[in-house]
Amino acid sequence: MIGDAVICPYCRTRCSADQLLMSCGPLCASAPPFPAKTLRRNRCPHGRVPLARRVCPACGRAVPREYAEAPGRAIVVVGEREAGKSTWISAAVRQFETGEAALAGLSLHLLGESSRNRYADLRTPTTEPMLMSIRSVSAKPAVLALYELPEDDCPPDIMATAAGVVRVIDPMWLPGVRTLFGLEPRPTRPAPWAHHVPTALTVSKLDLIRDMFTHGSPLRRPGLQDRGHVESDSLDVHHEVEAWLARWGGIDVPRDHRCFALSAADGQRVAEPLLWLLSRLRATRT
Amino acid sequence: MTFAEESYVDDVLVPVRTGWSPHRNYFRVYRLPPHPRQAEVDAALTDLPARWGTLELRLHAVACERLHACHSTAVAVLGDPAARTRHREFVEQEHQALVEVVRHRLHGAPAMTRDDVAAVVRVAGGRWSTPDVVAALDAAGAVVREPVPLPRIPRPKRWPTLREHLADLPHDSLWEYLSRTAELRGADTTPAEVETRRQRLRVSRDRAADAERAVLALVRLWAATPGGLSAALAHDLLAALAAATVCGYRAVRELATPQRCAATLSTDPDAVAYAVWCAREEAAWAETYFEAVDAHRLPAALDVLESRPLPESWARVRDGLRADLDRLRASLTQAREAEDADPEDAAARYLAIGRELTDPAVDEGLRRCPAAAPPAVSATVDGAAVVVDWQPSPSTAGNITYRVCRGSTVLSEKATAPLVDLEAPVGLPLTYTVTAARDGAPGGATSSEPVAVLPEVTDLRLVTEPGVVFGQWRLPPGALRAVVRRTGSDSEVPVHENGFTDRDVEPWTAYTYRVLVEYAALRSHGIDIPVVCLGEPDVVTDLLAVAAGDVVDLTWTPPRGDEVEIRLLTSPEAAPAGVVRLDQAAVAGPVVATSRCGRVRVPAADLAGGRTLVPVTVSGPVATIGTPVTVDISSVHVTGLSAVRLGPQVQLSWHWPAWAREVLVVWRHGGPLADPADPAAHRWRVTRTAYLSRGTRLNAAEPGSHWFGVCVVGDGQLGPLATVESPCPVQLRYRLHGRARALAVEVECDADLPDVVVLGKEALRPLAPDDGVVLATVPGGQRAGRAEFTVPAEWRGPVHLRAFALDDSMWVCHPDPRDLVVR
Structure with missing residues (x-):
């Protein structure tokens, strides 16, 4: 939501919150939907309590109430094919639901049937967003629309509305790592999108390359996810990963970025990119 | 005067x-x-x-x-x-x-x-x-006036075919077709242009298009040889002019257009027309002559020439033909004389003469010298077919072929063996005769031994139930009935249309049934099929199920019966006792394994979490439910236990065996684990859910070896202990302090310090001891050390500092990352 404006997470149509359509309850037989602004004392035109669900006037899909009322932000997760995008999303959600991030007082709720279905089938490529609400103690919930997109096929309208980007990087694609593993070099290509929003450059599959780091490296330490976003630890990881990415090559670094590394298989530092973005978006306490 | x-x-x-x-x-x-x-x-x-x-x-x-x-x-x-x-x-x-x-x-x-x-x-x-x-x-x-000599052009190959196809086109001659058709250029037409025209005609489907395609095929044939197309056009012109002579000279002259004559004969049209006119009488008998020569009827051709006065050129032809005929007749005489001494040589001579001369004497001579019979002929039954094979005839002269007959029925004439008779009649004795032929003239013949195609029954299936054996089959076409014999019985088993029911058998006794097919004149060899007549199934009471890793080993004493099904007991109350129908036994639960030998291994995953198994002895349509058992999981253990050091912590991971819902994690410092009850060890129970949600991490920051063990907790017992060792390196701590770019580093360690270097690098953090400029060195040997250094003033932007121990086994603990950046 920008000001009063709500961007439909499905069709990206911008409208005011008052323009979202509401429906009458079962007692008002077959009454057409009506704009929210026509509510009178929270009553429908028939004087009864309406249904809570709101509908986008353009595409007709239900917009969850939390999304319509809270400042919903679009987070785009991009990366090459099989870079680990789906695996990271799945591990991150689990981390918030039952893992260490939950110990930091954060909780995550998927909004709407569509998001729950999306979470249950992350393997199917789609531009369907996963809407989630992340709540923390003594703070308003942050509502995110998470889009998982292939790096070379991002719909411009989604990128235009993105508030943050998580760019997932498979280290096995990077030239320096491939040379180290004796693999054939792969052509590198610049990122098709110049991200002008906070971008989390996230190296995935850390468990595959962990032995490359010295004992003192932060990449051989567990994260501090149980304390939420810890800036000093995040900065330590950022300096370390940034130096490694420069050595491995093949990555264009955007201006506003923070580097991360994680292992979804081990649950190591999985929630950190999302915690940083929430911090940057001032959605949680640091 | x-x-x-x-x-x-x-x-x-x-x-x-x-x-x-x-x-x-x-x-x-x-x-x-x-x-x-x-x-x-x-x-x-x-x-x-x-x-x-x-x-x-x-x-x-x-x-x-x-x-x-x-x-x-x-x-x-x-x-x-x-x-x-x-x-x-x-x-x-x-x-x-x-x-x-x-x-x-x-x-x-x-x-x-x-x-x-x-x-x-x-x-x-x-x-x-x-x-x-x-x-x-x-x-x-x-x-x-005497005519100019015209070239003698032989008739092009397949010329009559061209005439037939031109009849379907709006053109009277090849010249007209080639001259008036788009894409073709008369006598200068090339094979590529012919192909282009053929491609254009591909989409046309009518009689004219078919005819034109055939004409183009001929044109391509002639154009492929140098001068071939010109010769064909010259023949086309001369034939047309000769045909026009019956209408008078004027018709001939009108037909001989300058373009056509110049393109094909390079001669003045008047001269061509006059030459054809003068040769009009010759054309009539010359055609007869050439036809006779083409057919190798040389005597007839000679008669044509001898029956009329000839110009000198034709007289030479006549004399040559006469000489050839004399030579061939002499060869005929020689072949006749060689018949008795060497028939093959005589046959070869006759064949050579026959290639030049058509004469009844040649055919008669070949009949007197027939091809020798094949030395041996065999016939072998292969299913419903008969494979007829033979050795080649010793005769070699001419084209030797073989005529294969079944009785009086001619099956095939072919050059090589074998022949497969797919339509051999069933149930009858069959004799195959192979006759050698030389250029079609029949020679000697050899016959095979009699064979018979006697197909057996198909889809033969024996089913046994306690005290009875059932048989079923399908009779092959042509069969009268099936005959069944059983070991130990002198008489035949009574059969009905397509099966039998034998109740004259003892339970748990082995029999062999032979099923034969009776045909009108013969019987087949029969099919033997062993069977053990079932009795009532024995109950299994000693099933033992032991989990071992990802599998469950099942053992029992094999009972008398068809087989034993191991079922996952899901409905104990529905399992009936005693001998029951198989479908009644099925309500006990799904089948997870089947065996006859008293031993089987089942993947634990197939049990879907269930642990109670029941043996069901099956005997045909009945079964007996045995004593159920619970899978013994006392010996299951985790596999793939590994420890990954993450700084001061160690992350443990392992594969959970089936049924395990909880494990006991034990660990200690300084020595290996003896057993889960080791008094020096720490303990922690981890549920499967907690493991999957958060993993298992333990603090193990003390330098030296740490030992970790995991054992399954099940049925109130602890399973075998899996262990793994993870050493913790010695920690080295340092901190930086100072003002602006004049700094000092202080290092301390629990053991003697190795040499320590402080590196500096512009923009990026140093990643290894050789990844930057050494700004300071703290010599080793003590528990603590200090060194001062200055960051070069010419370095711009953020300068990253980092200390490295020159001993890879050390664990360097870095200070706050913000203290490691100098701006």
Whole structure:
């Protein structure tokens, strides 16, 4: 939501919150939907309590109430094919639901049937967003629309509305790592999108390359996810990963970025990119 | 005037001798012009009689005497002007008649050959002489002229086919087709242009298109050889001109267009037309001759040539043909003489002659020298087919083929063995005969031993139930019935249409049934099939199920019965006791394994979390449910236990065995774990859910070895302990302090320090001891050390600092990352 404006997470149509359509309850037989602004004392035109669900006037899909009322932000997760995008999303959600991030007082709720279905089938490529609400103690919930997109096929309208980007990087694609593993070099290509929003450059599959780091490296330490976003630890990881990415090559670094590394298989530092973005978006306490 | 004796003989003496009356033309006898002066007459009347007695003309004495006898009359006629005039008028009438004859024979032609002139003279029986004919030709506007020689062009291959296809096209000749069709260029048409035209016709589907495609195929054939297409067009032109001769010379001349003649024969069209006109008679019999030669009927071809006077070129052909025929007849005689001594040689000679000459003697000779029979013939039954094989005939001359017969039925004629008879009748004795043939002439034959196709029953299936054996099958086509015999029984088992039911059997006894097929004349060999007659199934009471890793080993004493099904007991209350129908036993639970040998291994995953198994002994349609057991999981253990050091922590991971819901994690520092009850060890129970949610991390920051163990907690017992070791390196701590770019580093360690270096690097953090500029070095050997250094002022932007121990086994603990950046 920008000001009063709500961007439909499905069709990206911008409208005011008052323009979202509401429906009458079962007692008002077959009454057409009506704009929210026509509510009178929270009553429908028939004087009864309406249904809570709101509908986008353009595409007709239900917009969850939390999304319509809270400042919903679009987070785009991009990366090459099989870079680990789906695996990271799945591990991150689990981390918030039952893992260490939950110990930091954060909780995550998927909004709407569509998001729950999306979470249950992350393997199917789609531009369907996963809407989630992340709540923390003594703070308003942050509502995110998470889009998982292939790096070379991002719909411009989604990128235009993105508030943050998580760019997932498979280290096995990077030239320096491939040379180290004796693999054939792969052509590198610049990122098709110049991200002008906070971008989390996230190296995935850390468990595959962990032995490359010295004992003192932060990449051989567990994260501090149980304390939420810890800036000093995040900065330590950022300096370390940034130096490694420069050595491995093949990555264009955007201006506003923070580097991360994680292992979804081990649950190591999985929630950190999302915690940083929430911090940057001032959605949680640091 | 000179006297030409030779022409006088031809023009006067020979006709007079052969019966021509000199009174018919005194001008001719006395060599006078039509209007002679009196002096010329007198001179001729005096001079000629004197010549009749000369030595040169004495050979024609009869004619000369006849002339002498007529001389007095001639003097009277020629000497009297009035009589001479009347005689001239008579001669003039003769000339006019000859002019008409000549015009008729010319048929519009501009000339006549010398042979034609001679023919007119010859046919006229002396009535007209050669000068008369020449004069008549002149009067008819023609001359005596010989034709230019035309090239003898053989008929192109498949020429009749072209004529047939042109009939379906709007063109009368190949020339017209090639000249008037788009994309083709007459005599200059190339194979590529032909192909282009063929491609264009691909989409057309009518009779004309089919015909044109066939014509193009022929054109491509001819155009592929140098000069081939020109020769075909020349033949096309000459054949058309020859056909036009029946309509007269004018028709021939009109057909011989300049373009066509120039493109095909490079000759003047008048000359071509006249040459074809002159050869019109030759064309008629030449066609007959060539047909005979093409068919190797050389005697007929020779007859054609010998039956008419021939020009010299054809006379040479005739003589050559006669010599060839004599040679071939001599070869026939030699072949006939070789028949008794060496029939193969004789046959080879006959075949060689036959390639040049069509003669009944050749066929008769080949019949007298037949191909030898195949040395051996075998017939083998293969299913419903019979494979007939034979050894080749020793004869080699000519094309040896083999005719294969089943009885009197001819199956095939082929060059090589074997032959598969797929339509052999079933149930009958069959004999196969193979006859060798030389170029189609039948020779010796050999027969196989009799065989019979006796298909067995199909889909044979025996089913046993306690005290009874059932059999089922399908009879093959042509069979009368099936016959069943059983071991231990002298008589046949009674059968119904497609099966039997044998109740005369003992439970748990092995039998062998033989099923034969009876045909009208024979019986098949039969199919043997063993079976053990079932009895009532025994109950299994000693099933043992032990989990081992990801599998469960099941053992029991094999009972008497068909097989034992191991079922996952999901409905204990529904499992009936005693011998029941198989479908009643199925309610106990799903089958997870089946075995006859009393031992089977089942993946634990197949049990879907269930642990209670029940053995069901199956015997045909009945079963007995045995004693259920619970899988023993006391010996299951985790696999793949590994420890990953993450700084001060160690992350443990392992594979959970089936059924395990909880494990006990134990760990200690300084020594290996003896057992889960090790008093020096720490303990922590971890549920599967907690493991999957958060993983398992333990603090293990003390330097030295740490030992970790995991054992499954199940049924109140602890399973075997899996252990893993993870050493913790010695920690080295340092911190930086100072102002601006003048800094100091202080290092301390729990053990003696190794050498420590402080690196600096612009923009990026140093990652290894060689990844930056050494700004300071703290020598080792002590528990603590200090060094001061200055960051070069010329370094711009953020400068990253980092200390490294020159000993990889050390664990360097870095200070706050913000203290490691100098701006």
